Amino acid sequence: MTEDKRWPRLGFYVCHCGGNISDYVDVVKVRDALAEEPGVVVARDVMFACSDSSQNEMIADIKNLKLDRIVVASCTPRLHEITFRNVADRGGLNRYTYYHANIREQTSWAHRDDKEGATVKAIRHSRAAVAYARLSEPLESIKAPVTPSVLVVGGGIAGIRAAIDLADAGIAVHLIEREPFLGGRTAQLTNSYPQDSKGSEVAARLIAEARKRDGIAIYTNAELVGLDGYIGNFEARVKLNPRYFKSSQAKTSLPEQLGGEAPSKFDYGLSKEGPVLMPPFSGAYPELPSLNMEACSEDCARSISQAYGDAVDLHQKSESLTIRAGAVIAAAGFDPYEPKEGEFGYRTHPKVVTLQQLHRLVELKMLKDVHNIAFIYCVGSRQVKTGDEDVNEYCSRYCCNAAMSISLVLLRMREELGGDLRLYHLYRDIRTYGRNEVLYEEALKKEVVFIKYSEEDPPAVSAAGGRLTVTVKDLLTVLDDKLEIPVDMVVLVTGMVPKQSNDALPQILRVPKGADRFLLEVHPKLKPVETAMAGVFIAGTCQGPKDVRETLASAQAASSKAAGIALMTQLELDPFVASVDPKMCNLTKACAAECEYGAIEFKEFPGLGEKAWVNGARCKGCGACVAVCPTGAIQLKGLSNEQLKAQIEALGRKVEI
C-alpha cells in the first residue's frame, strides 16, 4: 500500500494449536514480542486460529482496527494458507496480503527437547513473517481465457479412452496419431489380462466408441511437431503426413511383387509388409489403406496407380495443421525393450523371441511343434547401473502378469502346439501383484516350472549342435550344477522402455523426463497425471510401464483433469510470477534463455522499445530469471528481493525472552 504512504497496520495471531504448539513454544512470549514490532497494531494468542470464532475475531479486527495485513503463526501453510487467505478476503483485504509463519512443523514439533529454543525460533519466524507482510502488495490472480477443447497426443487405448471421456463431457477433442491406424500397442496383443480379452478387441471396442462421438476429430499419420501457448490456450503444430489413399476400392489386384519384403512393424518383424499398409486388425480405423511412399519405387507407384485409380492420389503432400486447445494429454505410448543382438541369443537364433513377438506368433497361428519353452524374465528391466550409461533400473510391472497370462493361453493350446508342452519360467522375482496372483496360481497348478535366477548369474542361451539350450543356476534348488534345459523356443520377457520416436516429445511439451526417461508427473502420489507444464497431462505408458487397466485408469484421470480446464470459462492462477520493470530492462534476454517454461516474451513498449515481458499464465514463479537478470529488472511478485532481505534481517535480530 505504498500509495497510501502510511505504515501498514498489521494484525498478528499466534496459535496454541490446542497444545501442539503451546506445549513447547511459549505463545504468550511470542505474542508479546511481536506486539512490539513496528506496524503491529494487534497481537493475539488464540487456541485454534483456524476455528470459526478465531476467524471471525480476525475479521472483526480487520474492520475495527482498520488492519491491512494479517499474519498467522500456526501450522504449515499447506494446511491453512487458503483458510486465512479467505479470512483476508472476507475481511475486505487483498487475499495475498496475508502471510504465515509455520511454528508447528518447523518449530514446536521439531524442538520438543528445547522449549526455550523453540520459543526463540518461533519469535524469529514470526518476525520474519511480519517483515515480509509489511512489504507485501495487493496482488491480483492471473486470469486467462480458455480454449474449450483438448488435444490428445497418441491414438492408443489411453488416447482413445481419454478422447471418449472428454467428448462425453461435451468437450471438443483433437486426437492425433502418428501411425496410419489407431489402436496402438494393445491391438498387437493376442491376449490381455485379466479376463483374457484379445488386445485388438479391446482397441476395436474403444475405437468404435470413439467413432460414435461427434466431438472427436481423429487425425492419423499426424505428428506433433510443436506446442506453443500455455494452459488454457495451447497452439499445437501438427504435421499431417499423406496417406495417398482416398478410398480402399481397388480396381484390380495388386501385382505380387508389391507383397513386400520389409519386416512388418505391427507383427514385430514376424511377417513381411509392402508399401501398402492395410488396416492391421478387425475394427481398425481408418478403414483406408495407407501408402508408405518411402518404400515405394516408381514402378510400385505406377502399379498402385493402375490398381486403385481414383482411389489414390499419389500427389498428396504433407500438410501443416494448427490445433488450438485448452489442455493437452500426452498418451504417446512406449516401445517394448528391444534386446541387443546376441542378448540371450536374440536375433542370433530364430527361435529366441520377445514376449511381444510371442503374442504375434500366437495371433498369426505361427506356433507349431513347440514342446519346451523357456521364458526369461526381466529382460531389459531392473538392470543394475554400473557405469554412466542409461539403464532401465525400473520394473516394467506388466511383464510377469503378461508372461503368466500368455503361458495359460499356450497351455490351453497344448493340442494345437503338438500335445506335449512344458513351460519353464526363469525369473528373478515374481511380481504378479493384485488379482494377477491368480494367474501365477493357475500357472503353478498347471505345472509351469519356475526357476529363480540371480541377476549376477543370468541364464545363458546356446544353440550348440543345433539344439536350443538354456543353462541356468536355479536358486531354489540345492544343486551345485547348473540346469540345462533343452527347449524349442526362448521367450524373452521384455519390458517397456520410453518410445524412441518420442524422443523430441519432452522438448515439444516442455515436460521433464524422470530418472527412467519417461515423461514425469509433478508428484507420483499427489499429482500423478499433472506435469510441470500446467495444462499438459500424461496418460498411459509414456509416463512409465503400465498394463491395460492402469493405462485406461490413468487416461481417465488425465481426461478429467483436462476437462477441468477445458470447461472453465476463465482460468485463475496464483499471482506469484515474475514481472519485468520495462524501464530497467536492458534486453539482455538472459531471462528467456534461462526460462524452462517459455514464459518470457518480448514486446514493444510505448516509448521504451522492445523489452522483456512475462506471460503470467506460463510462469511457474521459479525465479531462475530473477537470478540471471543483470539489472534486477525482473522480480517475482510476492517474493521480491526486498521482502527476502527484510525476512533475513528479521530472522537475524536478537531475541530476548
Next chain:
Amino acid sequence: MATGSTPRPRRKVTEMAVQVDSHLMTDLKKMGAFDISACYNCGNCTAICPLSVEGHELPRKLIRYAILGLKDKIVSCPEVWLCYFCGECSTSCPRTADPGQFMMSARRYAIRRCSFGRVADAFYSSKLLSLLALSVFPLILLGIFATSHGPIITDEVDMWSFIPMDLIHELGLIVMAFLGLSVLANLFIMYRNLSRAAGAAPSAKVKLTRRAGIWLKALITIGIVEVLAQRRFTKCDDNSSEAQSKKGTYKYWAHMAVFWGFLGLAGATLIDYGINEYGLTVSRDISRVLGIVSGIVMMIGAAYFIYKRVKKDEVFSTFSHFSDWIFLILLFFGGLTGFMVTSFLYAGMAEATYISLVIHLMFSFDLLITLPFTKFAHAMYRPFALWIVTARDQVSAAGKTT
C-alpha cells in the same frame, strides 16, 4: 552326467550342468504326486520334517528336483529313503501340495529306476501289467505242482507226500538264488547312483583301516538300531497334535509287527528246514508255534495297514497306489494261508491242507521272488541307503577332524 537307461549323447564330465527332463513330473504324478505342482518352494515341509537334518534336507530339495525334471538327482539322493511318511509336511503345507505323498511317489519312482533291467517298471507302470507280472511265478509253480505232485493221501494229512520235500527244497533254492542275485544287482545300481550324487570320495585323508572300521560299525549300528528297532520310525512323528502323535505310534507298532512277524516266519521256516534237511534235534513244535505266533503278528500288522488304507483317515493312507495294495495283500494272504495250512493240518483235514499249502506256497514264493521290484524292496533299499549315508557322513566327519 547321463544315467539310467535312457540313451543320451555323451557329455563332457567337466561341464557342470544337469539336463532337465520335461516328463519326470508326468511320471511322478502317475504314481501319486498329484498336487505337488502347487508347490511354491516355501520350505515349510523341510522346516517341519522331524527327520530332516543339515546335509540331508527333505522333502523340499527333492520336490525341486522333481519339478525341474532332474530324474537322476531324484534316484541318486538317499533322502528318498530317509522319509517314513509321518505326513506332518502334508498337514502343514500352505499350498496343500501334499509333500508326504510326493515323497512316497519319489520312492516308488526310485524303486523303478534302481531295479536291474527296469524290471520294477512291470510292477509300477500299470495295474494289468503288474497283475500279469505277479502271476508269472505262481502259474509256473502251479504247473509244476500239477505235473509233479505226489499221491494225494486223504485218510491222514501227509503234506510231504503230496508235495515232495525235495521239490520244495529245490524250488526254494532257485527262488533264493534269484532273489539274492536280484537284491545284489539292485543294490549295486543303487550304490552306483548314490555314489554319483556324492561325487568324489568323501575323504581320502582317512586311512583305509579306519574307513573300513567306520563302515563296519555303521553296518552293525544300522542293522540293530534301524532295522531291528527302527528308531528313525519313532522320530518320524506328526507332533501337530496328541491324536496325530498317537496315530504315529500305532503305525510304528503295526510296522514293527509286520517286520518281526515276517522275521519270525522266516525263522520258523529255517528251523523247519533244519529239522527236515539236517536232522536238527529240536521239537517241531518250536517252529510250529513260532510260525503261528509270527504269522498272527504279521497279519495283525498287515491288517492294520489294510484297514487304514481302506479308511483313508490318515495322511499316509489317503492315497494308495496299486503297488501298496499288492504288497499288503501278498503279506496278508501269505500269512493267512500259512495259518490255514497249519490249522487244517492240526484239524486233520487233508484236502484242505493240500490246497491251502499250494496257495500258501504260491503267495509266499511270489512275495519273495518279486521282493526286489515291489514295495517290499524298501526293506533292502532303506537300510542300505541308511548305511551308506551314515558311513559316508562319519568318514567325512573323521576327515575334517584329522
